[in-house]
Amino acid sequence: MQTEDLIKQIEFIKEIDKLKFIQRRTKLFNSDRHENDAEHSWHLAMMAIILSGHSNVSIDVLKVVKMVLIHDIVEIDAGDTFIYDTVKNHINTNDERAAAERIFGLLPKEQAEELIAVWEEFEAGETDEAKFAKSMDRLEPLLQNVSNNGGTWKEYNVDYKKVYEKKQVIKNGSVSIWNYAEKLIEDSVTSGILQKK
Template identity: 45%
Template sequence: MDPARIEAMLDFLALADRLKTVERRGRVPLPDGTTRRENSAEHCWNLALVALLLHREVAAEIDLGRVLSMIAVHDLVEIEAGDTYAYDPAARLTQAAREAAAAELVFGALPPDLGARLRALWEEFEAGETAEARFAMGCDRLQGFLQNVLSEGLAWKEHGVTRADTAPRMQPAMAADPAFAALIGALYARAAAGGMLPE
C-alpha cells in the first residue's frame, strides 16, 4: 500500500474518532440514577444493533452489509456540522447546507476513491430512495425514539416535545414496514404509560 494512502487513511480514522465527542440531545441512563448525553458514535453502534436485529423481520430483502456501511458513515458529517436536534425547526432549516459543507471536508480527507465511496453511502442514506436506505432510516428513527423512552423522556421534557411533534418524524419509519410500526407503536405506548410524551 502506498505510504501516502496509509497516512490519509490513518488521518481519516483519527478524524472519524471525533464522532465520539459529538453530543446528541438523547440521554443515557446511568446506574446511579443520573443521566448523561448520548454521543453520536454510541448512537451509530446502537443503530447498527437495531439493524442487525431487524433486517430479517421486514418484508423487503435487505443487504445488511450495505445498511451497516450506511450506518457507519451517516453521521460522520456531524464532526464538522454538529448534531441537529430533530425537534429544533430553526436548526433543521440550515441542516442540509451545513452537512453538505461538512461532507466536503470529512469525505475529502480521504483518498479520492475512498472518499467517493463513503460519500455515496452517506448520500444514499440521506436520499432514502433504496430499500436499504429506507430500512436504515427506520432503524435510525426507532433508535432515537427508544433512547428517549429509556431515559423516561427527559430530552422531550427539556424541549417541550409533544406526541404531535414526534408524528412527522416517526410516521415515515412506521410506514416503512409493519415491523417498524409495531416496535414504534409499542414505544409510544410505553411513553404514554410513563407520562413521557404529552398529547
Template identity: 60%
Template sequence: MENLDTLLQQMAFIHEVDKLKYITRKTRLFNSDRHENDAEHSWHLMVMALVLAQHANEPVDILKVLKMLLIHDLVEIDAGDTFLFDTVLNHTNTETERKAAERIFRLLPEAQAGEFIDVWEEFEAGQTPEARYAQAVDRLEPILQNISNGGGTWKEHSIPYEKVIQKTQHIQNGSAALWDFAKALIDRTAEAGILRKEPTEM
C-alpha cells in the same frame, strides 16, 4: 513503502473521525442521565440493524446498511448534532452537512472518498431499501432511549405527541413491524401522561 501516500491519507481520515467521540447528542443512554456521543450512537445503530434485519420491509444488503449507519453521522464533526425536534433547524440534509461530507470524506484516497460520499448520499436520500431500513433504525433508537428515561428529551423540551409521531412515522417506510412496535410504545407513553397531547379543536 508501496502505497504510502494512500496509507497516509487513510490514516489522516482515521485520526479525523476520532472526533466523532466528542460530539454529544441530545438523547441520553438507556436509563441514564448521561448523554450519548455520536460514536456510541453509530455503534448501537449497527447492532440494532443486525439484530432487527428480519423486520425490514424488503430484503436488504446488510453490509451496505452497516456502512450507512457507520458513516452517516460523520458530518456532525463539522455540522454538530441537530436535535430531531428542533423548531428552528430542520433535521435534514443541510448545505453545512454536505460541505462537511466533502471535507471529511475527501481526506481519503479518491476512490474510497467517492464510495463513502455515495453511501452517505444514498442514506440521506432514503430511496433504496437499505436507506429506508437504515433510517428506520436511526429513528427507532431515540424513541427507545426517551421512553427508558421517562420521556427524556420529549419531556425536557415539552415535545407534544403529535410532533413525535410526525417526526418518527417514516420508520414505517423501512419497517412496518418496527413502526407498529414504536407507535405502541409512544401511545402508551402518552396514555401514561408522560408525553403530552395537544388539545383537539372542537
C-alpha cells in the same frame, strides 16, 4: 495499496475520532449521560444487524451498517441538529455537504467517492437500505426516551404530534417495527411521559 493511500486513510481514522465528542440531546438508556455520535452510530449498526429480519424487503445488511456508521460523520463539522429543533431544519444542509466533502475527502479518491455516495443514499432515504437505516435512526432515540421517562420529550416540551410525525419514517423500512414503535408512543401518552396537546 500505496503508502500514500495508507497515510490518507490513517488521517481519516484520526479525524473521525472527533465523532466521540459530538454530544446528542438524547441520553443513554436509563441514564443521565448524553449519548455521543459515535455511540449512536455503533448502536444503530448493531440494531441493523439484529433487526434486519424485520425489514419490509430483503436488504444488503452490510450496506445498511455502512450507512449508519457514517451517516453522522458530517456532524464533526456541522454539529448535531436536534430532530425536534424548531429553528434549524433536520435535513441535509450546505454545512453537512461541505463537511462530507472535507472529511471523506481525506481518503483516497475512490474510497472518498464511495463513502460520499453511501452518505448521499442515506440522506435521500429512497433505497430499501436507506429506508431501513433511517428506521434504525428513528427507533433508537424513541427507545431511549421511553427508558428515561420521556427524556428529551419532557426536557424540550415535545408533544405527541411531533413525535408521531417524525417516527412514522420507521414504517418505510419496517412495518412490524413501526407497529411496535407506534404502540410505544401510544403507551407513552397513557403513562404520561408524552403529552397530547
